[in-house]
Amino acid sequence: LPIHLSIGRHFRQEGEVDRAILIHQNLLAHPQLSTENAHAVTxxxxxxxxAAGLFDRAESLLEELVFTRDLSDQARRLLLSILERQKDWEQAIELISKWDCKRDPDLAKRMGHYHCEIAVSQLESGRHNLARHHLDYASKVDPKNPRALLLLAQLKSAEHGFVQAIGYLRSLVEEHPDFSPLAVDLLVVCSDATSTKPKMRDFLKRIYLKHRNDRILLALA
Known part of the structure:
Protein backbone atom coordinates (compact mmCIF):
# COMPACT_ATOMS: atom_id res chain seq x y z
CA LEU A 1 0.00 0.00 0.00
CA PRO A 2 2.69 2.60 0.87
CA ILE A 3 4.36 1.95 -2.50
CA HIS A 4 1.11 2.41 -4.41
CA LEU A 5 0.32 5.60 -2.48
CA SER A 6 3.80 6.90 -3.21
CA ILE A 7 3.39 6.19 -6.92
CA GLY A 8 0.00 7.90 -6.92
CA ARG A 9 1.46 11.00 -5.27
CA HIS A 10 4.30 11.02 -7.79
CA PHE A 11 1.88 10.97 -10.72
CA ARG A 12 -0.17 13.77 -9.16
CA GLN A 13 2.91 15.90 -8.57
CA GLU A 14 4.00 15.34 -12.16
CA GLY A 15 0.61 16.49 -13.43
CA GLU A 16 -0.57 13.01 -14.43
CA VAL A 17 -3.68 13.30 -12.27
CA ASP A 18 -5.73 10.78 -14.29
CA ARG A 19 -3.19 8.05 -13.57
CA ALA A 20 -3.13 8.98 -9.88
CA ILE A 21 -6.93 8.82 -9.73
CA LEU A 22 -6.93 5.38 -11.39
CA ILE A 23 -4.39 4.01 -8.91
CA HIS A 24 -6.33 5.27 -5.90
CA GLN A 25 -9.69 4.11 -7.25
CA ASN A 26 -8.27 0.64 -7.84
CA LEU A 27 -6.87 0.57 -4.31
CA LEU A 28 -10.28 1.47 -2.87
CA ALA A 29 -11.81 -1.44 -4.77
CA HIS A 30 -9.45 -3.93 -3.10
CA PRO A 31 -11.54 -6.31 -0.95
CA GLN A 32 -8.93 -6.70 1.79
CA LEU A 33 -8.36 -2.97 2.39
CA SER A 34 -8.75 -2.09 6.08
CA THR A 35 -10.89 0.83 7.20
CA GLU A 36 -7.88 2.88 8.25
CA ASN A 37 -6.10 2.26 4.95
CA ALA A 38 -9.29 3.05 3.05
CA HIS A 39 -9.34 6.43 4.76
CA ALA A 40 -5.74 7.09 3.70
CA VAL A 41 -6.50 6.16 0.08
CA THR A 42 -9.70 8.23 0.09
CA ALA A 51 -5.64 18.83 -8.42
CA ALA A 52 -7.92 17.96 -11.34
CA GLY A 53 -10.32 20.78 -10.47
CA LEU A 54 -13.08 18.31 -9.56
CA PHE A 55 -13.93 20.19 -6.40
CA ASP A 56 -17.41 18.69 -5.87
CA ARG A 57 -16.01 15.16 -5.86
CA ALA A 58 -13.19 16.15 -3.52
CA GLU A 59 -15.63 17.85 -1.15
CA SER A 60 -17.87 14.78 -1.10
CA LEU A 61 -14.99 12.53 -0.01
CA LEU A 62 -13.61 14.98 2.53
CA GLU A 63 -17.00 15.58 4.15
CA GLU A 64 -16.92 11.89 5.09
CA LEU A 65 -13.33 11.95 6.30
CA VAL A 66 -13.85 14.89 8.67
CA PHE A 67 -15.73 12.48 10.95
CA THR A 68 -12.91 9.94 11.09
CA ARG A 69 -10.52 9.75 13.99
CA ASP A 70 -7.29 9.36 12.03
CA LEU A 71 -7.67 11.98 9.28
CA SER A 72 -10.20 14.45 10.64
CA ASP A 73 -7.82 17.41 10.96
CA GLN A 74 -6.10 16.83 7.60
CA ALA A 75 -9.43 16.40 5.83
CA ARG A 76 -10.80 19.61 7.32
CA ARG A 77 -7.77 21.61 6.25
CA LEU A 78 -7.89 20.26 2.71
CA LEU A 79 -11.63 20.90 2.53
CA LEU A 80 -11.01 24.41 3.83
CA SER A 81 -8.48 25.08 1.06
CA ILE A 82 -11.06 23.99 -1.53
CA LEU A 83 -13.73 26.25 -0.06
CA GLU A 84 -11.24 29.14 -0.12
CA ARG A 85 -10.45 28.38 -3.76
CA GLN A 86 -14.16 28.60 -4.57
CA LYS A 87 -14.67 31.64 -2.33
CA ASP A 88 -17.42 29.84 -0.42
CA TRP A 89 -16.89 31.94 2.69
CA GLU A 90 -20.12 30.97 4.47
CA GLN A 91 -19.35 27.26 4.32
CA ALA A 92 -15.74 27.91 5.25
CA ILE A 93 -16.91 29.74 8.37
CA GLU A 94 -19.21 26.87 9.25
CA LEU A 95 -16.37 24.38 8.86
CA ILE A 96 -13.74 26.36 10.72
CA SER A 97 -16.12 27.05 13.61
CA LYS A 98 -15.75 23.37 14.55
CA TRP A 99 -12.14 24.05 15.55
CA ASP A 100 -10.90 25.98 18.56
CA CYS A 101 -9.57 29.14 16.90
CA LYS A 102 -8.23 30.43 20.21
CA ARG A 103 -5.56 27.74 20.16
CA ASP A 104 -4.61 28.19 16.52
CA PRO A 105 -3.66 31.73 15.40
CA ASP A 106 -3.66 30.67 11.73
CA LEU A 107 -7.28 29.53 11.96
CA ALA A 108 -8.23 32.77 13.71
CA LYS A 109 -6.68 34.80 10.88
CA ARG A 110 -8.50 32.70 8.31
CA MET A 111 -11.81 33.17 10.10
CA GLY A 112 -11.23 36.92 10.21
CA HIS A 113 -10.45 36.90 6.48
CA TYR A 114 -13.69 35.08 5.65
CA HIS A 115 -15.79 37.56 7.61
CA CYS A 116 -14.00 40.47 5.93
CA GLU A 117 -14.73 38.98 2.50
CA ILE A 118 -18.43 38.76 3.32
CA ALA A 119 -18.39 42.27 4.81
CA VAL A 120 -16.95 43.71 1.59
CA SER A 121 -19.81 42.15 -0.35
CA GLN A 122 -22.35 43.52 2.11
CA LEU A 123 -20.82 46.99 1.98
CA GLU A 124 -21.00 46.99 -1.80
CA SER A 125 -24.69 46.10 -1.52
CA GLY A 126 -25.30 48.87 1.00
CA ARG A 127 -26.12 46.43 3.80
CA HIS A 128 -24.20 48.20 6.52
CA ASN A 129 -25.75 46.32 9.44
CA LEU A 130 -24.74 42.93 8.03
CA ALA A 131 -21.30 44.27 7.15
CA ARG A 132 -20.88 45.57 10.70
CA HIS A 133 -21.88 42.18 12.11
CA HIS A 134 -19.19 40.37 10.13
CA LEU A 135 -16.54 42.99 10.83
CA ASP A 136 -17.28 42.88 14.55
CA TYR A 137 -16.84 39.11 14.43
CA ALA A 138 -13.61 39.42 12.43
CA SER A 139 -12.25 41.80 15.08
CA LYS A 140 -13.34 39.42 17.83
CA VAL A 141 -11.56 36.33 16.48
CA ASP A 142 -8.54 38.28 15.18
CA PRO A 143 -8.34 41.60 17.09
CA LYS A 144 -5.34 42.90 15.12
CA ASN A 145 -6.72 42.06 11.69
CA PRO A 146 -5.62 45.06 9.54
CA ARG A 147 -8.29 44.57 6.93
CA ALA A 148 -11.07 44.51 9.52
CA LEU A 149 -9.77 47.74 11.05
CA LEU A 150 -9.65 49.45 7.64
CA LEU A 151 -13.13 48.26 6.67
CA LEU A 152 -14.58 49.32 10.02
CA ALA A 153 -13.05 52.77 9.51
CA GLN A 154 -14.56 52.97 6.03
CA LEU A 155 -17.94 51.91 7.38
CA LYS A 156 -17.88 54.46 10.19
CA SER A 157 -16.74 57.21 7.84
CA ALA A 158 -19.61 56.43 5.45
CA GLU A 159 -21.97 56.82 8.42
CA HIS A 160 -20.23 60.10 9.45
CA GLY A 161 -18.81 58.46 12.55
CA PHE A 162 -15.50 60.17 11.92
CA VAL A 163 -14.20 60.02 15.50
CA GLN A 164 -14.66 56.25 15.65
CA ALA A 165 -13.16 55.92 12.17
CA ILE A 166 -10.06 57.79 13.33
CA GLY A 167 -9.76 55.40 16.27
CA TYR A 168 -9.76 52.38 13.95
CA LEU A 169 -7.26 54.01 11.59
CA ARG A 170 -4.89 54.93 14.40
CA SER A 171 -4.99 51.33 15.64
CA LEU A 172 -4.32 50.14 12.11
CA VAL A 173 -1.28 52.40 11.66
CA GLU A 174 0.11 51.62 15.11
CA GLU A 175 -0.26 47.86 14.79
CA HIS A 176 0.52 47.63 11.06
CA PRO A 177 2.65 50.62 9.94
CA ASP A 178 3.06 49.08 6.47
CA PHE A 179 -0.65 49.70 5.96
CA SER A 180 -0.22 53.46 6.48
CA PRO A 181 -0.58 54.34 2.76
CA LEU A 182 -3.95 52.56 2.73
CA ALA A 183 -5.13 54.45 5.80
CA VAL A 184 -3.79 57.94 5.27
CA ASP A 185 -6.29 59.22 2.69
CA LEU A 186 -9.24 58.30 4.86
CA LEU A 187 -7.41 59.56 7.94
CA VAL A 188 -7.03 62.96 6.27
CA VAL A 189 -10.74 63.04 5.38
CA CYS A 190 -11.78 62.14 8.92
CA SER A 191 -9.30 64.60 10.44
CA ASP A 192 -10.64 67.40 8.23
CA ALA A 193 -14.20 66.52 9.24
CA THR A 194 -13.28 66.71 12.93
CA SER A 195 -10.81 69.62 12.63
CA THR A 196 -8.01 67.46 14.04
CA LYS A 197 -5.55 67.49 11.14
CA PRO A 198 -2.59 68.82 13.20
CA LYS A 199 -3.09 65.96 15.66
CA MET A 200 -3.15 63.53 12.76
CA ARG A 201 0.21 64.77 11.45
CA ASP A 202 1.75 64.64 14.94
CA PHE A 203 0.48 61.09 15.32
CA LEU A 204 1.99 59.97 12.00
CA LYS A 205 5.33 61.62 12.87
CA ARG A 206 5.40 59.75 16.17
CA ILE A 207 4.67 56.48 14.40
CA TYR A 208 7.46 57.16 11.92
CA LEU A 209 9.98 57.85 14.68
CA LYS A 210 8.95 54.59 16.33
CA HIS A 211 9.06 52.32 13.28
CA ARG A 212 11.26 54.26 10.84
CA ASN A 213 9.00 53.09 8.08
CA ASP A 214 9.46 55.01 4.82
CA ARG A 215 5.85 54.38 3.86
CA ILE A 216 4.78 56.63 6.70
CA LEU A 217 6.97 59.36 5.21
CA LEU A 218 4.99 58.98 2.02
CA ALA A 219 1.83 59.42 4.04
CA LEU A 220 3.19 62.67 5.49
CA ALA A 221 4.27 64.02 2.10
Missing amino acids: FELARDYK
Missing part, protein backbone atom coordinates in the same frame (compact mmCIF):
# COMPACT_ATOMS: atom_id res chain seq x y z
CA PHE A 43 -7.73 11.24 1.29
CA GLU A 44 -5.23 10.84 -1.56
CA LEU A 45 -8.08 10.48 -4.03
CA ALA A 46 -9.59 13.72 -2.70
CA ARG A 47 -6.23 15.41 -3.31
CA ASP A 48 -6.29 14.02 -6.85
CA TYR A 49 -9.75 15.44 -7.46
CA LYS A 50 -8.68 18.81 -6.13
Whole structure:
Protein backbone atom coordinates (compact mmCIF):
# COMPACT_ATOMS: atom_id res chain seq x y z
CA LEU A 1 0.00 0.00 0.00
CA PRO A 2 2.69 2.60 0.87
CA ILE A 3 4.36 1.95 -2.50
CA HIS A 4 1.11 2.41 -4.41
CA LEU A 5 0.32 5.60 -2.48
CA SER A 6 3.80 6.90 -3.21
CA ILE A 7 3.39 6.19 -6.92
CA GLY A 8 0.00 7.90 -6.92
CA ARG A 9 1.46 11.00 -5.27
CA HIS A 10 4.30 11.02 -7.79
CA PHE A 11 1.88 10.97 -10.72
CA ARG A 12 -0.17 13.77 -9.16
CA GLN A 13 2.91 15.90 -8.57
CA GLU A 14 4.00 15.34 -12.16
CA GLY A 15 0.61 16.49 -13.43
CA GLU A 16 -0.57 13.01 -14.43
CA VAL A 17 -3.68 13.30 -12.27
CA ASP A 18 -5.73 10.78 -14.29
CA ARG A 19 -3.19 8.05 -13.57
CA ALA A 20 -3.13 8.98 -9.88
CA ILE A 21 -6.93 8.82 -9.73
CA LEU A 22 -6.93 5.38 -11.39
CA ILE A 23 -4.39 4.01 -8.91
CA HIS A 24 -6.33 5.27 -5.90
CA GLN A 25 -9.69 4.11 -7.25
CA ASN A 26 -8.27 0.64 -7.84
CA LEU A 27 -6.87 0.57 -4.31
CA LEU A 28 -10.28 1.47 -2.87
CA ALA A 29 -11.81 -1.44 -4.77
CA HIS A 30 -9.45 -3.93 -3.10
CA PRO A 31 -11.54 -6.31 -0.95
CA GLN A 32 -8.93 -6.70 1.79
CA LEU A 33 -8.36 -2.97 2.39
CA SER A 34 -8.75 -2.09 6.08
CA THR A 35 -10.89 0.83 7.20
CA GLU A 36 -7.88 2.88 8.25
CA ASN A 37 -6.10 2.26 4.95
CA ALA A 38 -9.29 3.05 3.05
CA HIS A 39 -9.34 6.43 4.76
CA ALA A 40 -5.74 7.09 3.70
CA VAL A 41 -6.50 6.16 0.08
CA THR A 42 -9.70 8.23 0.09
CA PHE A 43 -7.73 11.24 1.29
CA GLU A 44 -5.23 10.84 -1.56
CA LEU A 45 -8.08 10.48 -4.03
CA ALA A 46 -9.59 13.72 -2.70
CA ARG A 47 -6.23 15.41 -3.31
CA ASP A 48 -6.29 14.02 -6.85
CA TYR A 49 -9.75 15.44 -7.46
CA LYS A 50 -8.68 18.81 -6.13
CA ALA A 51 -5.64 18.83 -8.42
CA ALA A 52 -7.92 17.96 -11.34
CA GLY A 53 -10.32 20.78 -10.47
CA LEU A 54 -13.08 18.31 -9.56
CA PHE A 55 -13.93 20.19 -6.40
CA ASP A 56 -17.41 18.69 -5.87
CA ARG A 57 -16.01 15.16 -5.86
CA ALA A 58 -13.19 16.15 -3.52
CA GLU A 59 -15.63 17.85 -1.15
CA SER A 60 -17.87 14.78 -1.10
CA LEU A 61 -14.99 12.53 -0.01
CA LEU A 62 -13.61 14.98 2.53
CA GLU A 63 -17.00 15.58 4.15
CA GLU A 64 -16.92 11.89 5.09
CA LEU A 65 -13.33 11.95 6.30
CA VAL A 66 -13.85 14.89 8.67
CA PHE A 67 -15.73 12.48 10.95
CA THR A 68 -12.91 9.94 11.09
CA ARG A 69 -10.52 9.75 13.99
CA ASP A 70 -7.29 9.36 12.03
CA LEU A 71 -7.67 11.98 9.28
CA SER A 72 -10.20 14.45 10.64
CA ASP A 73 -7.82 17.41 10.96
CA GLN A 74 -6.10 16.83 7.60
CA ALA A 75 -9.43 16.40 5.83
CA ARG A 76 -10.80 19.61 7.32
CA ARG A 77 -7.77 21.61 6.25
CA LEU A 78 -7.89 20.26 2.71
CA LEU A 79 -11.63 20.90 2.53
CA LEU A 80 -11.01 24.41 3.83
CA SER A 81 -8.48 25.08 1.06
CA ILE A 82 -11.06 23.99 -1.53
CA LEU A 83 -13.73 26.25 -0.06
CA GLU A 84 -11.24 29.14 -0.12
CA ARG A 85 -10.45 28.38 -3.76
CA GLN A 86 -14.16 28.60 -4.57
CA LYS A 87 -14.67 31.64 -2.33
CA ASP A 88 -17.42 29.84 -0.42
CA TRP A 89 -16.89 31.94 2.69
CA GLU A 90 -20.12 30.97 4.47
CA GLN A 91 -19.35 27.26 4.32
CA ALA A 92 -15.74 27.91 5.25
CA ILE A 93 -16.91 29.74 8.37
CA GLU A 94 -19.21 26.87 9.25
CA LEU A 95 -16.37 24.38 8.86
CA ILE A 96 -13.74 26.36 10.72
CA SER A 97 -16.12 27.05 13.61
CA LYS A 98 -15.75 23.37 14.55
CA TRP A 99 -12.14 24.05 15.55
CA ASP A 100 -10.90 25.98 18.56
CA CYS A 101 -9.57 29.14 16.90
CA LYS A 102 -8.23 30.43 20.21
CA ARG A 103 -5.56 27.74 20.16
CA ASP A 104 -4.61 28.19 16.52
CA PRO A 105 -3.66 31.73 15.40
CA ASP A 106 -3.66 30.67 11.73
CA LEU A 107 -7.28 29.53 11.96
CA ALA A 108 -8.23 32.77 13.71
CA LYS A 109 -6.68 34.80 10.88
CA ARG A 110 -8.50 32.70 8.31
CA MET A 111 -11.81 33.17 10.10
CA GLY A 112 -11.23 36.92 10.21
CA HIS A 113 -10.45 36.90 6.48
CA TYR A 114 -13.69 35.08 5.65
CA HIS A 115 -15.79 37.56 7.61
CA CYS A 116 -14.00 40.47 5.93
CA GLU A 117 -14.73 38.98 2.50
CA ILE A 118 -18.43 38.76 3.32
CA ALA A 119 -18.39 42.27 4.81
CA VAL A 120 -16.95 43.71 1.59
CA SER A 121 -19.81 42.15 -0.35
CA GLN A 122 -22.35 43.52 2.11
CA LEU A 123 -20.82 46.99 1.98
CA GLU A 124 -21.00 46.99 -1.80
CA SER A 125 -24.69 46.10 -1.52
CA GLY A 126 -25.30 48.87 1.00
CA ARG A 127 -26.12 46.43 3.80
CA HIS A 128 -24.20 48.20 6.52
CA ASN A 129 -25.75 46.32 9.44
CA LEU A 130 -24.74 42.93 8.03
CA ALA A 131 -21.30 44.27 7.15
CA ARG A 132 -20.88 45.57 10.70
CA HIS A 133 -21.88 42.18 12.11
CA HIS A 134 -19.19 40.37 10.13
CA LEU A 135 -16.54 42.99 10.83
CA ASP A 136 -17.28 42.88 14.55
CA TYR A 137 -16.84 39.11 14.43
CA ALA A 138 -13.61 39.42 12.43
CA SER A 139 -12.25 41.80 15.08
CA LYS A 140 -13.34 39.42 17.83
CA VAL A 141 -11.56 36.33 16.48
CA ASP A 142 -8.54 38.28 15.18
CA PRO A 143 -8.34 41.60 17.09
CA LYS A 144 -5.34 42.90 15.12
CA ASN A 145 -6.72 42.06 11.69
CA PRO A 146 -5.62 45.06 9.54
CA ARG A 147 -8.29 44.57 6.93
CA ALA A 148 -11.07 44.51 9.52
CA LEU A 149 -9.77 47.74 11.05
CA LEU A 150 -9.65 49.45 7.64
CA LEU A 151 -13.13 48.26 6.67
CA LEU A 152 -14.58 49.32 10.02
CA ALA A 153 -13.05 52.77 9.51
CA GLN A 154 -14.56 52.97 6.03
CA LEU A 155 -17.94 51.91 7.38
CA LYS A 156 -17.88 54.46 10.19
CA SER A 157 -16.74 57.21 7.84
CA ALA A 158 -19.61 56.43 5.45
CA GLU A 159 -21.97 56.82 8.42
CA HIS A 160 -20.23 60.10 9.45
CA GLY A 161 -18.81 58.46 12.55
CA PHE A 162 -15.50 60.17 11.92
CA VAL A 163 -14.20 60.02 15.50
CA GLN A 164 -14.66 56.25 15.65
CA ALA A 165 -13.16 55.92 12.17
CA ILE A 166 -10.06 57.79 13.33
CA GLY A 167 -9.76 55.40 16.27
CA TYR A 168 -9.76 52.38 13.95
CA LEU A 169 -7.26 54.01 11.59
CA ARG A 170 -4.89 54.93 14.40
CA SER A 171 -4.99 51.33 15.64
CA LEU A 172 -4.32 50.14 12.11
CA VAL A 173 -1.28 52.40 11.66
CA GLU A 174 0.11 51.62 15.11
CA GLU A 175 -0.26 47.86 14.79
CA HIS A 176 0.52 47.63 11.06
CA PRO A 177 2.65 50.62 9.94
CA ASP A 178 3.06 49.08 6.47
CA PHE A 179 -0.65 49.70 5.96
CA SER A 180 -0.22 53.46 6.48
CA PRO A 181 -0.58 54.34 2.76
CA LEU A 182 -3.95 52.56 2.73
CA ALA A 183 -5.13 54.45 5.80
CA VAL A 184 -3.79 57.94 5.27
CA ASP A 185 -6.29 59.22 2.69
CA LEU A 186 -9.24 58.30 4.86
CA LEU A 187 -7.41 59.56 7.94
CA VAL A 188 -7.03 62.96 6.27
CA VAL A 189 -10.74 63.04 5.38
CA CYS A 190 -11.78 62.14 8.92
CA SER A 191 -9.30 64.60 10.44
CA ASP A 192 -10.64 67.40 8.23
CA ALA A 193 -14.20 66.52 9.24
CA THR A 194 -13.28 66.71 12.93
CA SER A 195 -10.81 69.62 12.63
CA THR A 196 -8.01 67.46 14.04
CA LYS A 197 -5.55 67.49 11.14
CA PRO A 198 -2.59 68.82 13.20
CA LYS A 199 -3.09 65.96 15.66
CA MET A 200 -3.15 63.53 12.76
CA ARG A 201 0.21 64.77 11.45
CA ASP A 202 1.75 64.64 14.94
CA PHE A 203 0.48 61.09 15.32
CA LEU A 204 1.99 59.97 12.00
CA LYS A 205 5.33 61.62 12.87
CA ARG A 206 5.40 59.75 16.17
CA ILE A 207 4.67 56.48 14.40
CA TYR A 208 7.46 57.16 11.92
CA LEU A 209 9.98 57.85 14.68
CA LYS A 210 8.95 54.59 16.33
CA HIS A 211 9.06 52.32 13.28
CA ARG A 212 11.26 54.26 10.84
CA ASN A 213 9.00 53.09 8.08
CA ASP A 214 9.46 55.01 4.82
CA ARG A 215 5.85 54.38 3.86
CA ILE A 216 4.78 56.63 6.70
CA LEU A 217 6.97 59.36 5.21
CA LEU A 218 4.99 58.98 2.02
CA ALA A 219 1.83 59.42 4.04
CA LEU A 220 3.19 62.67 5.49
CA ALA A 221 4.27 64.02 2.10
